[in-house]
Amino acid sequence: xxxxxxxxxxxxxxxxxxxxxxxxxxxxxxxxxxxxxxxxxxxxxxxxxxxxxxxxxxxxxxxxxxxxxxxxxxxxxxxxxxxxxxxxxxxxxxxxxxxxxxxxxxxxxxxxxxxxxxxxxxxxxxxxxxxxxxxxxxxxxxxxxxxxxxxxxxxxxxxxxxxxxxxxxxxxxxxxxxxxxxxxxxxxx
Amino acid sequence: xxxxxxxxxxxxxxxxxxxxxxxxxxxxxxxxxxxxxxxxxxxxxxxxxxxxxxxxxxxxxxxxxxxxxxxxxxxxxxxxxxxxxxxxxxxxxxxxxxxxxxxxxxxxxxxxxxxxxxxxxxxxxxxxxxxxxxxxxxxxxxxxxxxxxxxxxxxxxxxxxxxxxxxxxxxxxxxxxxxxxxxxxxxxxxxxxxxxxxxxxxxxxxxxxxxxxxxxxxxxxxxxxxxxxxxxxxxxxxxxxxxxxxxxxxxxxxxxxxxxxxxxxxxxxxxxxxxxxxxxxxxxxxxxxxxxxxxxxxxxxxxxxxxxxxxxxxxxxxxxxxxxxxxxxxxxxxxxxxxxxxxxxxxxxxxxxxxxxxxxxxxxxxxxxxxxxxxxxxxxxxxxxxxxxxxxxxxxxxxxxxxxxxxxxxxxxxxxxxxxxxxxxxxxxxxxxxxxxxxxxxxxxxxxxxxxxxxxxxxxxxxxxxxxxxxxxxxxxxxxxxxxxxxxxxxxxxxxxxxxxxxxxxxxxxxxxxxxxxxxxxxxxxxxxxxxxxxxxxxxxxxxxxxxxxxxxxxxxxxxxxxxxxxxxxxxxxxxxxxxxxxxxxxxxxxxxxxxxxxxxxxxxxxxxxxxxxx
Numbered sequence: 013x014x015x016x017x018x019x020x021x022x023x024x025x026x027x028x029x030x031x032x033x034x035x036x037x038x039x040x041x042x043x044x045x046x047x048x049x050x051x052x053x054x055x056x057x058x059x060x061x062x063x064x065x066x067x068x069x070x071x072x073x074x075x076x077x078x079x080x081x082x083x084x085x086x087x088x089x090x091x092x093x094x095x096x097x098x099x100x101x102x103x104x105x106x107x108x109x110x111x112x113x114x115x116x117x118x119x120x121x122x123x124x125x126x127x128x129x130x131x132x133x134x135x136x137x138x139x140x141x142x143x144x145x146x147x148x149x150x151x152x153x154x155x156x157x158x159x160x161x162x163x164x165x166x167x168x169x170x171x172x173x174x175x176x177x178x179x180x181x182x183x184x185x186x187x188x189x190x191x192x193x194x195x196x197x198x199x200x201x
Numbered sequence: 202x203x204x205x206x207x208x209x210x211x212x213x214x215x216x217x218x219x220x221x222x223x224x225x226x227x228x229x230x231x232x233x234x235x236x237x238x239x240x241x242x243x244x245x246x247x248x249x250x251x252x253x254x255x256x257x258x259x260x261x262x263x264x265x266x267x268x269x270x271x272x273x274x275x276x277x278x279x280x281x282x283x284x285x286x287x288x289x290x291x292x293x294x295x296x297x298x299x300x301x302x303x304x305x306x307x308x309x310x311x312x313x314x315x316x317x318x319x320x321x322x323x324x325x326x327x328x329x330x331x332x333x334x335x336x337x338x339x340x341x342x343x344x345x346x347x348x349x350x351x352x353x354x355x356x357x358x359x360x361x362x363x364x365x366x367x368x369x370x371x372x373x374x375x376x377x378x379x380x381x382x383x384x385x386x387x388x389x390x391x392x393x394x395x396x397x398x399x400x401x402x403x404x405x406x407x408x409x410x411x412x413x414x415x416x417x418x419x420x421x422x423x424x425x426x427x428x429x430x431x432x433x434x435x436x437x438x439x440x441x442x443x444x445x446x447x448x449x450x451x452x453x454x455x456x457x458x459x460x461x462x463x464x465x466x467x468x469x470x471x472x473x474x475x476x477x478x479x480x481x482x483x484x485x486x487x488x489x490x491x492x493x494x495x496x497x498x499x500x501x502x503x504x505x506x507x508x509x510x511x512x513x514x515x516x517x518x519x520x521x522x523x524x525x526x527x528x529x530x531x532x533x534x535x536x537x538x539x540x541x542x543x544x545x546x547x548x549x550x551x552x553x554x555x556x557x558x559x560x561x562x563x564x565x566x567x568x569x570x571x572x573x574x575x576x577x578x579x580x581x582x583x584x585x586x587x588x589x590x591x592x593x594x595x596x597x598x599x600x601x602x603x604x605x606x607x608x609x610x611x612x613x614x615x616x617x618x619x620x621x622x623x624x625x626x627x628x629x630x631x632x633x634x635x636x637x638x639x640x641x642x643x644x645x646x647x648x649x650x651x652x653x654x655x656x657x658x659x660x661x662x663x664x665x666x667x668x669x670x671x672x673x674x675x676x677x678x679x680x681x682x683x684x685x686x687x688x689x690x691x692x693x694x695x696x697x698x699x700x701x702x703x704x705x706x707x708x709x710x711x712x713x714x715x716x717x718x719x720x721x722x723x724x725x726x727x728x729x730x731x732x733x734x735x736x737x738x739x740x741x742x743x744x745x746x747x748x749x750x751x752x753x754x755x756x757x758x759x760x761x762x763x764x765x766x767x768x769x770x771x772x773x774x775x776x777x778x779x780x781x782x783x784x785x786x787x788x789x790x791x792x793x794x795x796x797x798x799x800x801x802x803x804x805x806x807x808x809x810x811x812x813x814x815x816x
Contacts, residue, residue, distance in 0.1 A: 024608025154676030
């Protein structure tokens with residue numbers, strides 16, 4: 013084969029063909045890369061759309077009925093020292109009672125385990141209190157206390173008459189109260 | 202048209218082929234670029250007889266001869282030599298070229314010829330110089346005498362005759378050599394044959410001018426004597442050579458030119474046996490015995506045999522033929538014929554006389570038609586001024602040029618297809634790049650998901666808190682139940698209340714529980730007549746539901762997931778004696794009772810407690 017023909021074959025056909033193939037391969041590579049990226053971004057867009065919808069749904073849920081504020085308050089309160097909060101609330105509740113209607117006789121941590129506390133597996137503390145006084149006063153104090161500290165749940169309430177033979181003291185009731193306080197701040201966070 | 206050497210880089214050769222294959226160059230469209238001079242549509246034949254030029258124009262399409270334009274007197278000069286001389290200079294040294302004036306005149310003549318054929322696919326001019334004089338024959342160098350590759354040997358003679366002939370004193374520019382392989386003139390191998398290179402610069406100028414006009418102007422220089430011999434020794438229509446003789450010794454062909462005489466010995470069949478050249482013209486002045494001696498010496502024939510003699514000269518009108526009387530006397534049977542070459546064609550083959558000595562041309566035409574059986578037939582068409590193979594190879598062949606043209610279309614198609622494809626892909630890619638999807642960064646999804654996770658965490662915390670803080674057991678509510686169960690004056694003295702919240706069934710993750718009220722006290726049987734209400738679950742349930750409504754403590758109400766169990770026991774048992782109550786009262790309350798209310802909340806109830814495992 014003459015060098016002329018060789019030159020024409022190489023640079024006229026083989027070379028351009030190779031270049032065309034290389035360019036085609038490059039184009040295919042770019043195309044497949046862009047398309048693959050596009051697929052990823054399409055999925056990302058769908059993911060973003062779904063996530064945005066979910067975000068809006070959850071945000072609306074939290075923002076309705078003051079749920080977010082409630083959560084902040086609950087979590088803020090849960091961080092406070094319970095016994096201090098309890099004593100303070102109890103004192104405030106009792107201070108609103110008529111003089112001599114109710115007297116706290118004891119307050120402390122309850123011994124033993126709570127039945128419902130153990131069954132639920134939730135962290136909790138128990139506080140036991142003793143009062144003497146009249147029924148309405150006790151009911152009023154408990155209502156105020158439970159409104160102030162929503163984590164309280166009544167475990168045990170025992171009301172007996174004062175066993176005194178004294179007629180005036182006989183109308184005084186003795187209250188033994190055990191409250192459970194859920195310490196779930198850590199577990200729900 | 203400058204062409205690259207064949208050993209140039211392939212890329213250069215490719216560009217050159219591309220350039221030559223363009224329509225403007227016309228090399229692909231016009232096949233005359235690749236045709237020999239005697240195949241061109243217009244031919245300019247120049248009979249060069251010494252310093253005398255005879256010019257003829259031949260048009261093959263109409264088979265018509267006509268007087269050609271006068272050839273201007275050429276003035277040559279060495280490269281760099283502006284003075285020049287009147288005649289061609291031969292010898293070593295710088296390259297000899299036409300002087301500018303001569304070149305201009307020659308180009309003017311050629312341009313007139315070219316103008317007459319116009320341009321186009323069928324344009325072409327063949328110029329053939331028929332050289333009458335300066336034919337020389339010589340042995341090859343001993344090492345090449347047995348060389349079987351005659352083509353290579355021919356090329357060696359063209360490019361390096363001093364090597365092929367073993368003569369370092371040879372002046373390259375003076376003679377142009379070719380290989381004559383068909384004649385065995387008493388030697389065992391082929392021989393070298395040459396003509397003067399005197400007109401090579403003119404031929405070169407003609408070729409260059411053709412290149413500059415981009416027209417196929419093909420120029421050849423042939424030996425008129427060889428052409429004549431090739432024609433005469435070629436078989437005619439009767440498969441017999443024109444000069445076949447009845448003489449068993451064949452014929453002696455004597456061709457006289459002004460400066461040399463050619464002696465060709467042909468056998469009875471008219472086939473050339475040997476060739477001798479006498480470097481002078483045997484003329485009328487020579488004595489008859491001298492002519493006979495010369496013939497005998499040159500032809501090496503025996504004493505008692507001699508072939509017929511055919512004497513040819515194209516200028517018999519001006520110069521007399523030699524005296525063959527002595528020969529006729531010695532060999533009475535020998536015929537001696539004397540022709541003017543002008544008349545020869547008509548005499549030998551019966552054709553009508555023509556203006557040009559067709560013998561010089563017809564031989565070449567016969568050669569082109571294919572082998573006629575004569576071993577000497579191609580010698581007539583030898584181009585002594587042919588381009589060396591190394592130069593001729595610079596011109597790509599027609600097939601290569603067509604291939605280069607196809608390659609151009611192939612590249613255009615490839616570029617178009619690839620471009621179209623690139624455009625399509627580019628459009629697609631651009632479309633993707635401009636799409637909304639493309640603007641979404643995966644990181645933004647992650648950010649949104651993180652935000653969602655944060656919100657979901659808040660929601661879960663809220664739900665946990667909300668679930669945990671549901672009202673399930675409150676002191677105020679627990680203490681309200683006895684107030685609705687027992688009236689002020691219903692004959693019941695409540696002595697003790699015990700409320701307890703216990704866990705019950707656990708169905709992960711929910712935990713059920715039981716609210717348990719235990720009441721104990723005393724009854725006044727006479728007043729406490731409605732005791733059946735205390736033992737009725739329905740009544741107790743109704744009371745609890747009413748209480749739940751009144752206190753907005755709906756968790757207390759009975760549902761399908763709650764279960765109520767009421768136990769009421771009454772027994773005779775007087776109050777213990779004490780000063781705390783009046784004696785009448787102690788007498789009236791002479792029965793004791795125990796009331797137990799168990800409200801069981803199933804783990805399936807929404808009021809059940811969510812255990813730690815769910816948080």
